[in-house]
Amino acid sequence: MTVALALARPATTPEGCSNYGGNGNGSPFAGSDSDWGFMLLLLDAVWLAFIVVEQLTPVAWRHRDRLSAVTRATTAVVAAGSLSCCGLLTLGTMCH
Numbered sequence: 570m571t572v573a574l575a576l577a578r579p580a581t582t583p584e585g586c587s588n589y590g591g592n593g594n595g596s597p598f599a600g601s602d603s604d605w606g607f608m609l610l611l612l613d614a615v616w617l618a619f620i621v622v623e624q625l626t627p628v629a630w631r632h633r634d635r636l637s638a639v640t641r642a643t644t645a646v647v648a649a650g651s652l653s654c655c656g657l658l659t660l661g662t663m664c665h
Contacts, residue, residue: 570653573612577605579660586664595664606661613653620649 579597580586588595598605623629624642633641 570609570612570616570656573609574660577609579605580664583663588664597660597664609657609660613657617646617650617653621646 577598581597583589586595586597596606624645629642630638
């Protein structure tokens with residue numbers, strides 16, 4: 570995710586948005602390819618899917634009882650989802 574954001578070079582302040590001083594919806598990725606917003610959300614969804622799949626593998630459950638394995642899996646998925654959504658929420662709402 571960090572590499573994708575570094576490559577996309579989004580606006581980090583409202584002044585850097587394409588619609589600064591005007592109205593309407595802008596994109597923090599206006600200086601680069603306009604598909605970055607969609608690709609970043611897709612990358613985030615794939616990353617969360619990989620975390621879910623990882624938690625379902627037998628290696629993640631090895632040497633754990635059922636309660637600790639479910640607790641570990643739930644914590645990993647909720648933490649990753651919360652952190653990624655909160656991180657992208659700021660970027661996604663900055664130029665609107």
